[in-house]
Amino acid sequence: MPYDAMSDIADEDLLAAYARGDAQAARALTARLGPRVFAHAMRMLGGDRAEAEDVTQEALLRLWRAAPDWRMGEARVTTWLYRVTANLCIDRMRRRRAGPALDAIPEPEDGAPSVAAAMMARARADALQAALMTLPDRQREAVILRHIEGLSNPEIAEIMDLGVRAVESLTARGKRGLEAALSGRKAELGLEDD
Amino acid sequence: MTDRKDETGLDALFAAARDEAPMPSGDFMMRLQAQALAEMPQAGARAAEPGFFAQLREALGGWKGASGLAAASLVGLWLGISPPAAVSEYWPGASQVSLGEIGLDPASGYDLAWIEG
Numbered sequence: 001m002p003y004d005a006m007s008d009i010a011d012e013d014l015l016a017a018y019a020r021g022d023a024q025a026a027r028a029l030t031a032r033l034g035p036r037v038f039a040h041a042m043r044m045l046g047g048d049r050a051e052a053e054d055v056t057q058e059a060l061l062r063l064w065r066a067a068p069d070w071r072m073g074e075a076r077v078t079t080w081l082y083r084v085t086a087n088l089c090i091d092r093m094r095r096r097r098a099g100p101a102l103d104a105i106p107e108p109e110d111g112a113p114s115v116a117a118a119m120m121a122r123a124r125a126d127a128l129q130a131a132l133m134t135l136p137d138r139q140r141e142a143v144i145l146r147h148i149e150g151l152s153n154p155e156i157a158e159i160m161d162l163g164v165r166a167v168e169s170l171t172a173r174g175k176r177g178l179e180a181a182l183s184g185r186k187a188e189l190g191l192e193d194d
Numbered sequence: 195m196t197d198r199k200d201e202t203g204l205d206a207l208f209a210a211a212r213d214e215a216p217m218p219s220g221d222f223m224m225r226l227q228a229q230a231l232a233e234m235p236q237a238g239a240r241a242a243e244p245g246f247f248a249q250l251r252e253a254l255g256g257w258k259g260a261s262g263l264a265a266a267s268l269v270g271l272w273l274g275i276s277p278p279a280a281v282s283e284y285w286p287g288a289s290q291v292s293l294g295e296i297g298l299d300p301a302s303g304y305d306l307a308w309i310e311g
Contacts, residue, residue, distance in 0.1 A: 191206060
């Protein structure tokens with residue numbers, strides 16, 4: 001079966017097929033989950049592509065190895081993967097902080113106030129990423145999952161092993177932190193003041 | 195994706211971040227796929243349960259443990275059937291030395307209590 005025909009099969013069913021040695025399921029799962037894990041790792045790590053690739057490879061390797069013993073109905077594959085990915089990223093961030101820091105945070109491109117919408121979108125995404133990197137790890141994780149990846153609060157609570165109220169509090173504090181970090185750049189980014 | 199319109203412009207930044215989602219390279223996706231296939235269990239290759247003797251051997255510490263145990267048993271049996279002369283020098287046997295002489299009381303307190311009623 002080609003993988004586009006597998007698009008309506010749940011991740012958990014594909015993983016069970018993978019554990020039975022189904023190569024099409026392996027390809028479909030990689031195509032479906034690889035980009036999501038990579039994007040989350042890039043956002044958590046502040047845009048370091050090589051590190052994000054390492055984390056993606058490690059997270060998926062753990063998934064493949066967990067596949068034969070995966071218990072259907074207990075955990076969603078994406079929830080499990082987001083948790084593993086975030087933990088791998090936070091470990092790396094802590095190690096990075098122990099050494100020389102800050103070079104990894106991408107600087108916003110020069111010439112951001114451009115008339116070209118594409119350049120503005122890029123500048124905004126970069127500015128947001130730089131601001132995200134000023135937040136504590138868990139706040140950054142909650143804000144990314146809620147406002148960029150678009151997950152629900154109960155799902156984030158499961159990923160982060162927290163209550164829903166704690167997730168709401170983390171995202172609220174995260175957004176206040178972002179506003180403070182971006183307060184001097186609103187005009188440059190074409191944003192209206194309050 | 196946010197709950198309500200954000201007045202400070204963060205919504206516009208989140209939207210930009212979604213539009214500018216970091217994409218993995220094709221080369222990296224190929225490596226990921228190769229890794230997935232390399233790690234995949236082979237169809238129908240789940241290992242059979244080990245048999246009774248294999249489990250017993252493992253319980254005794256594998257081949258080394260089991261053969262050591264067998265050798266020790268044989269040596270014990272041989273010593274019992276035909277004790278070498280050197281052993282007799284240390285233990286002349288019950289015919290020559292009574293248990294009392296080597297400090298052992300042949301009747302225990304329980305036996306004495308039983309005899310005396």
